[in-house]
Amino acid sequence: MDALARAGTLTSPLRDGDMLAAIDLGSNSFHMVVASYTLGQLRIVDRLRETVRLAEGLDGKGGLSADVRQRALTCLARFGQRIREIPPHRVRALATNTVRLLASPQSFLVPAETALGHGIEVISGREEARLIYLGVAHAQRPRPGSLRLVIDIGGGSTECIIGRGFQAVERESLQVGCIATTRRFFGNGRLSRRKWSEAVIEVGAEFQQFANTYRALGWNEAIGASGTNKAIGEICAAMKLTKGAVTAEALPQVRERLLRAGHIDDIDLPGLSADRRSIIAGGIVVLEAAFAAFGLVRMAVSKAAMREGVLYDMLGRGGEHDPREASILALTQRYGIDVAQAARVETTAIRLFEQVAPAWRLDHDDLLMLAWAARLHEVGLAIAHSQYQVHGAYVIEHSDIAGFSRQEQQFLAALVRTHRRRIHKSAFDALPDRLLDAARRSAALLRIAALLHRARDADEIPRLELEADGMRLTLRLERRWLEMRPLLRADLESEPTAIAALGIQFEIAVD
CATH class of the missing domain: 1.10.3210.10 (Hypothetical protein af1432)
Known part of the structure; x- marks a missing residue:
């Protein structure tokens, strides 16, 4: 380690005023957060989000449709313009579930890196879970000694983490997400109680693989991260069921309101943005299955997610931790x-x-x-x-x-x-x-x-x-x-x- 410490002079530590950027190539949306390192802390100076729906372009053979691919590249080119003055070692771009599922990731990553102007790393589901927890922990500081359960429903996968302080204790990643689940069970657009029940049972079986382990460990609070959980929390608030949290009493009422629509195109949930209407059914299925598997009563919603975790992880990489x-x-x-x-x-x-x-x-x-x-x-x-x-x-x-x-x-x-x-x-x-x-x-x-x-x-x-x-x-x-x-x-x-x-x-x- 002494030799490694000596050689550490090959790089420069973070200095006051340095800019950092984290890019999250999610299965539903691409996010970018730009922050300034000021007085030893991160200050967010810009956020960009675009709905790319990368998971929609997946076919059954691990290919990506041309239109979705172009949509992603166009978005990354715009992101690249915003961060072109930030040094490469201060930028981390991470790809998640959809890119993990590609049969030939490099065929997408090479042009994607060219469009962005920076390298793009692919991370595992469990590493994604660790970074999600890190982002949530910094946004909502944990109480000393307490355990918390964090659930993040993405477009193609769902991550479940139990953590203490700023460390993830248990991490799991499931191949269920709002886009994937909507396509799987409601691909024709029709919403029925029979299909809904079937979906909750099948998705619930995924959670049951580790639910007993998680429940035995326990937690003091549950927090939902990312866009799907935030959207469901906003629906609960708009329906005057909660003040923004998701509860075991509110969730069935949201589901009933959704099912009355009969078809995805006719969904009229208060507080739901138009760009989430086509995928919200799968998200609610996943969350209902999670509530049942973990016996949840209440879940708060965090504004932070993986992208914030990436920024704090970069601080650790650039220092002694x-x-x-x-x-x-x-x-x-x-x-x-x-x-x-x-x-x-x-x-x-x-x-x-x-x-x-x-x-x-x-x-x-x-x-x-x-x-x-x-x-x-x-x-x-x-x-x-x-x-x-x-x-x-x-x-x-x-x-x-x-x-x-x-x-x-x-x-x-x-x-x-x-x-x-x-x-x-x-x-x-x-x-x-x-x-x-x-x-x-x-x-x-x-x-x-x-x-x-x-x-x-x-x-x-x-x-x-x-x-x-x-x-x-x-x-x-x-x-x-x-x-x-x-x-x-x-x-x-x-x-x-x-x-x-x-x-x-x-x-x-x-x-």
């Missing part, structure tokens, strides 16, 4: 990683990084990924020694790791997968083009560091100089030190052939 650090530590403990060996490899990898970062244009984010990959490079040993780099890569890519996007996990997995043995051509296939150069170069640094410590020797390397000239690397070592390690010398002699698969020419010089 990066949530990813805790996740890496948890993985090292869970899989019994040899922390002494991992630290040796990490320290050497960082030493190498510091020497080539300017020439290779590697930044602080690349440094973090290299350091974390070094800590986790032996995680696969918990499964088997043979091909442990393959096992380790699988664990990293397919685990729910709090704080990490899918691309970040794929980046880490690629480094772990290629840190030893032959480098397969497909090792970097999952990564977007914008990350390929950094990934391949970081992989080379991790390979060299792991190789230098293959003997698990605690002795310091007396001379360690690495020079980058284009795609050529030259490693300089002390001759006497190397001659005392014939196995290492033999490994180094064969490494140029292996590392060439990364598109890098590797040379060793001794003197």
